[in-house]
Amino acid sequence: MFGIAQGPTKQTATDAINVFSGRLQSATLLEDRRNAILGLRSFARQFPASVASGALRGLIGSLGKDVDDVDTVKVVLETLIMLFNPDESSPEASEEISLWLADEFTQRQDNITILLDLLETSDFYSRLYSLQLLGEILSARSERTEECIFTAPLGISRLVAILDDRREVIRNEGLTLLTYLTPHSTELQKLVAFENAFDRIFTIIKLEGALSRGDRVVEDCLILLANLLRMNVSNQSFFRETGCTPKLGQLLSDALNTDEQEEAVAEWAQVQRNRNIYALLAVLRLFLVRGAVGTPANQASFWQHGVLKSVLQLAFDRSTEMRIKSEALITCGDIIRGNPNLQEAFAQLQVSSVVDAPVSNGDANPQQDHSAKVSSVVDAPVSNGDANPQQDHSAKVYVIDGLLDLTLSIPSLQAFDARLAACECIKAYIYNHPAIRQHFFRRAIEGHSSGADETANVLTTLLRPTSRDTPTDPYRYWFAAVIVYHLICEDGDAKAIAMGIAEGDTSSGEEEITCIQTITANLINGLQKGDDERVLVGYLMLLCGWLFEDPDAVNDFLGEGSNVQSLCTNFLQKTRHCLAPRYTSFWYPNLEGTNILIAYTSSGGTHYSMILKFYHKNLDQQA
Template sequence: MFSNIASAPAKQSVGDTITVLSGRLSSATLLEDRRAAILGLRSFAKDYPASVASGALRSLIGSLSNDGEDVDTVKVVLETLLMLFSPNQDSPEASEEIALWLADEFTQRQENITLLLNFLETTDFYSRLYSLQLLGAILSARTERTEECVSLAPLGIPRLVAVLDERREAVRNEALTFLTYLTPSSPLIQQSVAYQNAFERVFAIIAAEGSLSEGDRIVEDCLILLANLLRLNPSNQSLFRESGCVPQLASLLESTYHTGKEDGEVAEWAQEQRNRNIYALLSVALITCAETIRGNAKLQESFAQLQVPSVFDTSPPPTNGQTGKAKGVSVVYVIDGLLDLSLSLPAIQAFDLRVAACQCIKAYFFNHPDVRMHFLRRAIEGHASGVDETANVLTTLLRPIDTTVSVDPYRHWFAASIMFHLIFENAEGKSLAMSVTEGDAESGEEVVTCIQTVAAHLVTAIARGDDDRVSVGYLMLLIGWLFEDLDGVNDFLGEGSNIQALAQEIVRHPSNSVLVQGLCAMILGVIYEFSTKDSPIPRATLHSVLMSRVGREKYIDALNRLRSHPLMRNFEVTPQKADGSGNLPDVYFDASFVDFFKDNYSRIARAIDRDPGMEVSVVTNGVQKGISRELVDSLRSQVEEKEQSLQAALAEVALLNGKLGQEQADHSRSREASASELARIKNVNEAIQRHHEDEIRKIESQQQSNDSAHLRQLQEVQKQAAAAAEAIHSEHRAKETELQRQLEYLRKTSEAETARVQRRSDAEMADLRATISRLEVDLMKANKAKTQELHAVREELGSKLEAEESKTRSAEEQAIELEKQLSKRDEEILQTQTGLKEKEEQKSATQTELDDLLMVYGDLEEKVEKYKKRLTDLGENVSDDEEDDDEDDDEDGDEDDEDDDEDDAVD
């Protein structure tokens, strides 16, 4: 085809090709040229994502903006971007960081996300589908930032929700999936979606897909979206009830129930999907129910009286001992039914349903002490009765762990979570639960307390290597139970081997689980924090065991690693539900426990540094417990000393009382004598007073005469002082006149001396001027002689200079002639080089165009083959004549290309 080419073109590397295509995409002015460059980049996107992204990512995004009206260009650009997010696994450039980099490029500029959302307004199938898929990939890589950009985009949420009305299922399903992943954790986005008639649209999709009984995975996704919108969002829950959606839930369940009875045998996969849909719907219903009764005392009290059909065909008797039949169906009280769902439904597909049932139980006794204590008492009574109650949280926790724990570890986890909420910050509940014991003392069996039984099961689960969820559930329960409960701590310390087992788990290397190690460290910190000198293991001994068996660094490190673990650190933003993979979900912690851990982490971390002699004071039911034992001993010794002093003081008081009686009698006699003496002294005092007044009058008259004499003396002294002052003033004026005369004399003397000095200076200056004149005459004579000598030397040098200048001029003329010849040669060389460079550029341009033609021709051949194959698949016959015509056309095109190349070569 290219027979006129003498040799094959140089093979271009992938990096160079991507660079050329990226440059063409950014600089081309024609839409067809840009689209061809994008097609070329798309062919490399799967295998070389890093190279394509680094060279052309911004140009691709810019093409979406500049060429957004051309659907073909938008399609190939979106396809290329999607390929960059999901490259081939065996690609040498495949890396998880590429997706993060691409997501950052979109989310760091709000207009990029807005641009993708704008494509949802178009009617083109691929533009809408691919933009949703691209938004989903960005959301998966940068969740929080994408949520922020979508919520800030103008009409972003309304556009997304409006796609749920799309008749094309692929686009609608993609929008449903994206909204499901967008709404788990952001209340603002949940409200924005709900207020765009999302509930009505979701129910319409469920009805269109065949409801629960016939619907596929799309129905399950719809129910998951409903659960996301309702979970922990009171505003959406109110809107859900007010919009009449609760009856729709009931009708869905009713229709599914009747359909299940009427249908015969159903395929296993269809039955499994039907069950998944029902579980998802029940999750939505239970979440709605839980949020409705939470904190509402009247609803909580009446809720337990409701009866519902049993989850199982042969359900165990309820804890209240009542059961019944309703239209031939076994019914149980709703709390028993919820416990059955939480504890006795091991299917992984039903995990979200079990979580919702557990939340509903917690909402039943939330913030209602009476209901909480009633629930706990009924659980204790049911356990004590010995009846086989599978759905009893206390029985589940106190029975030995069986082999089914590997299949359903969440049975014990849910039981521990419910028990945690029953006794957490509930001193009465803790005391009641501590009264539960295992073993009959009358039969010679060892009596073991509830706390010790749970601790023994915990140690067994850790030693056997059972699923971490079981150990985490027991540890959460014990930590919440023992916190600020001195009696509970003493009960736990009654079995000292548990301390050794927990300490051994912390220092085990390699560690089985960071979560279990961290929680073991925390429970040991809680036990030490609230232990006392009188505990079964004294506080000082417990501190020495912790420091020797664990050590401060290991203790702090275990707590730090637990706090920084993603399941603890990112709990609030991690969906606590099944992921659909068929594996056990990564749900380990209860939300209340996570808040408790984060609030008390610092206190427990510092507990190991607290002095063993200093106990923690705890107020339980208004009674303060725990104080420094050293202070108690000191106070006791002080009390004994005070008691002895008091006895001595009482004896002394008795002695003093006798003395006091004697003194009082003496005092009465003395008082009578004193009264008579006082009367006598009063008479004497009055006589003295009268005499004293007479003396005062005499003294006053003498004082007046003395004052008049002193006044006369003062006036005389003032006259004498005035005469003396006048004499002093006259003397001062005489001295001042004498000083003025002396000053005038000194001034005249100074002026005469100044004139004499001036005359002497003038004479000296005249002598200096004469000397200077004489020296100037001598200098002129010397300059004249020197000038004549220099003139002679100058004439001699001038003659020599003229001779040298003539020689220099002749040499310069020769140099100019040579430079002209050299310049002429340089011009000839430059012309030759310019010609060679132009030839090289023409050759390079020809080679580049040839390579581009090869690539375009290769793409065209691939398209022709695909079209032929598609025609063949569709039943169309492709004759050999058509293929020959195609080949003739190709040959004619090739000949035209060769003629053009020859013309270019001739030019």
């Protein structure tokens, strides 16, 4: 009998891959190589390791041999991209494959140069897939890929030129690749910038609808811009010299004008608009790093071209999101900080008022006043002042008044970040400028003495005893203490001015109470009533800064014999407060010295010299 016929042996995937790899290496005809590559492509996602081990060099070599045949190049690039992105279900899927593939490309400069050469072609797929493949290689081996692109002839020029491609898919892919290429290398950043990248970026932003109407592409453009400018003095100077600074101001101005003209937009569009604006503010702050060489020139340029005014308008615009308000106010502070001319000019600017109700003199119920003000900042906008925005929403006040109102008069927790940013802006305004600090302080004293502007006066806030509105807004007292602290800290003249503040009419027989004694009394009263710790910390912070290396202030503090004793008594009784060691160690940085102070004040001693005598005696004993 004849034997039962058996069919041919079933070919495995490995066998097929080996066959196709062999054909790719040995084929002399273009069509044969293309068919072999098509066969390899069908296995690339499921068996990336097998395809790469047998055919990777052949695939790379085909890019050089068959560069003029767009169909073959397309198939090769598709296969290589698949090798970097295998199926999750693949038995050969591994992160090591990407590293292996990237190593093969970056070990020879020519391999990267081939991909960059393909960017010169006009073919859609050759350009797109080359960019995607470069992105995969860069992701796996960043440093080596950066070196290869940097040294490749016209490598950076070809990449930046992609930003001019009218085909959005290719342009956006090039934008993404440049974004991942430029975060770390200063030299790469310079090369990209000198290829007219700044103008190209602004062109894309304009084409995509700018900040208000632009989608994620606008945000990506701003991220690339940030990469090119971050800690790069050369690029920042080039940016200024090529006239790009006015374009930043124009972007913000257009966003504000567009928002005023348009009605409600879709939620997703508003979210993207806010992201775009926030990204632009982040770019602005890159020019304003404290102590950087180019910061003064950048500050002057932002003022000259109206960037500061646009940012300030954004911060006080009624439709601006709270997060954007905060970043805008921080940016304003960065623009003026440490620049005397700008600090002086800044105070002359006007902004929209942040409070919906007129500022009271303390007769109205604070709860009612505060609720009226919240709607302005939280539900809609920010304002300040003496006019009633219900009658005139465009009421204007000077910017310092607006900042004080925002810092001190808005009790909502939702507005905390904006209040903190406004406080930082005030600190920037008075930073390292004694004349402004003293002028600011004198204005506060005049306002306090006259009883005007009570709700937005830092002195009135601190000298007035804490009231029933304290639990709802403890930060009001803390912000006021922070501002006064920065007014007098390390400024002997400002401290002298503060020492002249007193309450009480001596001509009428009233006892005169100094500012230090009033603040200390409020602190002791707050401790006894159990006021919020943030209020108490504010008082303590201010007193510590004021008394530091100021004998006159210390004598004033100790002039009221009950102050130290009351503080020590409260601290000992209320151990939940972690303030006592910090405050008492201001004089006595060791525990035994602190105990001497407590014991001595408890016995009724009031002479500062005697306290020092006990303290030094204690130090001698320890030595």
